[in-house]
Each structure stands twice: as C-alpha cells, then as structure tokens.
Amino acid sequence: MRYIVIGAGAVGGTIGARLYQGGHEVLLIARGAHYEALRRDGLRLITPESSETLDIPAADGPVPTRDDDVLILATKSQDTIAALAPWPADLPVVCAQNGVANERMVLRRFERVYGMCVWLPAQIPQPGAIAAHGHPYSGILHVGRYPQGVDDDGLAERIADDLSKRGLIGRAVPDVMRWKYAKLLSNLGNAAQALLGGGPATAEVAERAKAEATAVLERAGIAYTSPEEEAAVRGNKVDAREIEGVTRSGGSSWQSLARAAGSIEADYLNGEIVLLGREHGLATPVNETLRREANRFAREKQAPGSMPLETLRSLIDARSAAGSR
Numbered sequence: 516m517r518y519i520v521i522g523a524g525a526v527g528g529t530i531g532a533r534l535y536q537g538g539h540e541v542l543l544i545a546r547g548a549h550y551e552a553l554r555r556d557g558l559r560l561i562t563p564e565s566s567e568t569l570d571i572p573a574a575d576g577p578v579p580t581r582d583d584d585v586l587i588l589a590t591k592s593q594d595t596i597a598a599l600a601p602w603p604a605d606l607p608v609v610c611a612q613n614g615v616a617n618e619r620m621v622l623r624r625f626e627r628v629y630g631m632c633v634w635l636p637a638q639i640p641q642p643g644a645i646a647a648h649g650h651p652y653s654g655i656l657h658v659g660r661y662p663q664g665v666d667d668d669g670l671a672e673r674i675a676d677d678l679s680k681r682g683l684i685g686r687a688v689p690d691v692m693r694w695k696y697a698k699l700l701s702n703l704g705n706a707a708q709a710l711l712g713g714g715p716a717t718a719e720v721a722e723r724a725k726a727e728a729t730a731v732l733e734r735a736g737i738a739y740t741s742p743e744e745e746a747a748v749r750g751n752k753v754d755a756r757e758i759e760g761v762t763r764s765g766g767s768s769w770q771s772l773a774r775a776a777g778s779i780e781a782d783y784l785n786g787e788i789v790l791l792g793r794e795h796g797l798a799t800p801v802n803e804t805l806r807r808e809a810n811r812f813a814r815e816k817q818a819p820g821s822m823p824l825e826t827l828r829s830l831i832d833a834r835s836a837a838g839s840r
Contacts, residue, residue, distance in 0.1 A: 516673070519580075520544060520587045521598050523553065523573070525637035525767075526611060527589025528645040529653050530683070532560040535571050537680030543573040550575045552643025559644040562653065562682075563756040577601040585674065587611050587631075588621070591771070592783035595620055607670060609658060613702050613767070614783035615695050618661040629671060632657040632694035635683075636755040638764050646761045647682075649753040655684045659691030684752060696732065696739035699787060700725050703802065705768035706781045706809035710827060712820025713765065720827060724801045728788040734795045765819060772812055772819035781809035800834040 516539070520531040523543035535541040545553055553573035560567050580603055589611045590598045599608065599621060607627035610617040622628045635654030637647045647653040658674050660666040671687040678685030688694065704721025711717045732739060757763065764770055771779045785806040792799035808822070808830065 516540070516583045516585060516677070517542065517581060518585050518587055518677075519578075520589060521602075522588065522590035522594070523558075524549070524589065525639050525645055525647075525770075526633055526635050526654075527587065528558060528639070529560070529635055529637045529647045530587060530589065530611060530656070530678070531571060532558055532569055532645065532647075533653060533682040534677060534680075535569055536560075536567075536682065537677060539677055539680075541571050542578065543571050544576070545573060546575050548642040549639065552641075556643050561640070561644060561646045561758055561761060563648065563650045563758055580606060585609065585670075588617070591767070591778070591780045592617055593778050593780060599624070609674065610661075611656070613698065613705075613780060614787060615692060615699055616783050616787060618692070622661065627666075627670070628661045629658055629666075629674070630661045630691040630695055632691060632698050634698075634749065634753055636753070638761075638770065640761050646758050648755045648758060648763065650756045651754075652684050652752050653682045655686065655749060655753055657686045657688050657691055657694045659688045661692065664689035664691060686748070690738070693738045694740050696737055697741075697745060699784065700728055700732075700739065702784045703728055703788065703805070705766050706779070706785055706805040707827075708765050709768040709772050709779065709809055709819050710805070710812060710822040711824055716824040720801070720805070720824075720831075723831075724785065724788075724805060727792075727799050727801050731788050731791045731795065731797050731799060734797055735791050737791075768809060769819045772817065775816040777813060777816065779809050779813035781806045781813075785809070798835070798838040800838055801831055804831045804834045 519542045520527045521544045523545040531541045557568045557570045586608045592614045608625045609629040611631040618630045675685030675687040703724040707717045707720040785802040788802040789799050
C-alpha cells in the first residue's frame, strides 16, 4: 500500500515521515519553496530527540496512481475541493484535517472516505523541514470510515496499524466524528490566537467561543468526546516540547497570517458553529465575530496578534447587540 500525502506541510509531512520510517511507501505532494526543498534535499524531520533527513519521493501535483494507493489529505479545509480535483475518485481518502466539514465534501465525489482526528503539534521552521514537537510520540491519530464509522475491508485498522509502527499512535475507532467534534471545540481558539497573539486574552475569548459552541452542539444533538475521555487516551503521550534551535510559533491559523497566505480556516472552524447555530436557532456572536475578523485579517494580510483585546471585545459586543434586536 502506498500513501500519497496531499499537503505535506507540518501535519502531513510528519505523518508521511513517520510512515516512511515505518517502512511504508510514501509520496509527498507539496508546492512552492517547500516542494523544491523536499525534491532537492529530502525531508528533514526534527523532533525533541533527534534530527533526520529522509529521502521521501515528492511531487508538486498529481501522479499516475495505483490500485493500492491511499490518499491522505492534509490541506487546510478551504483547499479541499481544489486539492482533490485531479485525483481519481475510486481511491480511498483520509481527511487528516481540522473541522468536520471535509468528510462530507469529499464524499460527494469519493466513495471511500475516512475521517482522522489529529493530535499532532508541529510546524515548518523552514522549507523542507518539519519540527514535530510531540513527545514521546509525535501524534495520536484517530481514524474511522465516514459516515458509518466501520468498513468491511478493515482499511481503517490497517491504516492505524501502519501509523503506529514508528513515532505515532494510530487508533481505529467506530465514532471518529465524535472525536473530531471535540477537536473542533479546541480549535475555536485558533482565530483568537491569530488575531490577539496569545496569553490570557486569547484564553478568555477562546473559552467564550467554546461555551457558545458547546451550547450549539447540545441543541443540535451532536455527540463529542469529553475531556476525561481525551485525557485517558492522551495521557502524557504527546507532550509538546521545545526543540533546540526551533522557535515555537503559533497555531495553524496564526501561521496562515504569518505567511500572508491570503486565506484562513475560520469558515470551517468558527464558521461551523455559526452554521449550526443558524440551523438550530441559537445566536453565536463570539464565533461569528472571530470568523469574520480572521477572514478580514487574512484577506488584508494583516500581521498575526495585531488586534487589541478591547477592539475584539467591542466587536463581539456589537454583534451580540445586533443579534438581540
């Protein structure tokens, strides 16, 4: 079985590197300077314990496929449709992405779709290099068939087993979306961090967004794993540690603003809560404001962490007042 990792950034690159170290055939799909560095020098995987350069094949677009290929999609959610458009629809697709909308989008075209809940702290310190901060494992990855959770051919189990061979913990689960909805709750603070920078200000807004979202999920009858369930699985298996010579940056949304990428994932994180709130008659001013302002920052290429807390509070209050009239 060959794994084709579409979007070999921080998360995709770490998954691809660990699969390759475990003895599996891997192809990394990347673009720009990152692809050029991968093609020329290989992928440098830096962890708290070691640094290793891996000669993993890389391409900057579609390649001829085989019957035993598995696509691991690790792009941002806003890039899902374009990233998969050139690939054959008879291949299985694993959505190793934040949010809960990708699986349904992909299922419109691909029959065999798998969700993956990703716990994997990583970043790209420079093109061609991945810093995976998790210790003693780089990540824990829950995987399961979408939407029914189980598959007849055991592919989810095979993927989980392959992931577990080197530096990762793979878990095949029948309720992968329950894990992904819980991860969505934790990702709602990504936009706050991107706008505010970090610290107590970010934590305050993130908690407000999470409380708002929890009420929405309860109203919608959507199940999600509890913090106690997550803690029992995680333990101290993926503790984020510093890596000598690597400065730890912000989360994925912060990184999108820092790269001036022009887009951000907020529509599929905070925007998911806004959508559910509208469908079920609950106002979501915190998440709506975070979604709108994160998109504006990305569109205008504003620097991460440059919005004062009082400005964001005022915008949320204004949205709350507008919704109550």
